[in-house]
Amino acid sequence: MIGGSWPVSVQTMWKEPLPRCASPADPALEPVIRRLASLTDLGCSMVRFAVPDMAAAEALGMLAEKSPLPLVADIHFDWRLALRCMDFPIAKIRINPGNIGAAWKVREVAAKARDRGIPLRIGINGGSLPRDLAPVHDRVEAALAAAEREIELLEAEGFRDIVVSLKMNDPEEVIRANEAFAARFPYPLHLGVTEAGPLVAGIVRNTAALVPLLKKGIGATIRVSLSDSMEHEVIAGREILACAGQGGAGVRIVSCPRCGRASFDTHAFIERWKNSLYALRVPITVAVMGCVVNGPGEAREADLGITGAGNAVLIFRQGTIIRRVHADNADQAFEEALRELVQGNDAARRAD
């Protein structure tokens, strides 16, 4: 569910072509389904797939029959691809009005979407505005005009199951466009910075644009687009929601940057553990610290903490040291302590 009082959801976009397949049971789809399941565990609520041709539309349709989470078809240029996708249990269609062409094509898509109960996202992108609007001096105004034109077209067909996105590369433009849209239209917004860049730059630019909007209650779903993995997009999305005060029940990781005093390699430990920690649906803080300078302090504050101490590690649970083991046994001791903590949390929740 998107919009209204539903929580803001995190989505990502599949980054490779789908394998060609003959049926939903085709083994070629199994690795895709496994990765979708692991994205779901990380907190992803939907995944969008590019549909460049008819074979891709059919492969996506077959995948949608077995997918553990809702799938969105991303359509450019050819409206017939959208029509074909809607023969399958696709959750949403994204169309780019800048390149779909004649209004009757959009109407045809809307008519089928209405019959099938499938929402449409009008995806406006600063890099592919409709040709007649491109000369408008202000890109934000041009994007708003493009969105308004498509909304009028869809509303004239009696179609209101609409999501809109106004993506640009400049965070300041993204903020202006979405604030102006939210003041004028009732439709839910999908937020993001387009072509945001590699991991670090992309996260910074998305954070700069999305946090202020989310804090004002603008945005129903987000995607942190990165020249990096889908998993990082989802984790970044979760962290952005948490910064905006909209984090769900999940693990919060605190970790030190490591320095010359470290006796415990926090980077390697986080790399080994981060996906399993983010997959836990429990509202706990986990601290991973390199040495006894700041380690015990942070680890004590957390629900579960691990810190280097010479050639040993100390494990803290809710303020108390519960284990001291050689650093070689850190992972095993941490795993046991984490299991006990999570089981205790589950038992407490059941008792409630």
Ligand code: SF4
């Ligand atoms: S906790 Fe220790 S290792 Fe980590 S940054 Fe601070 S001083 Fe360095």
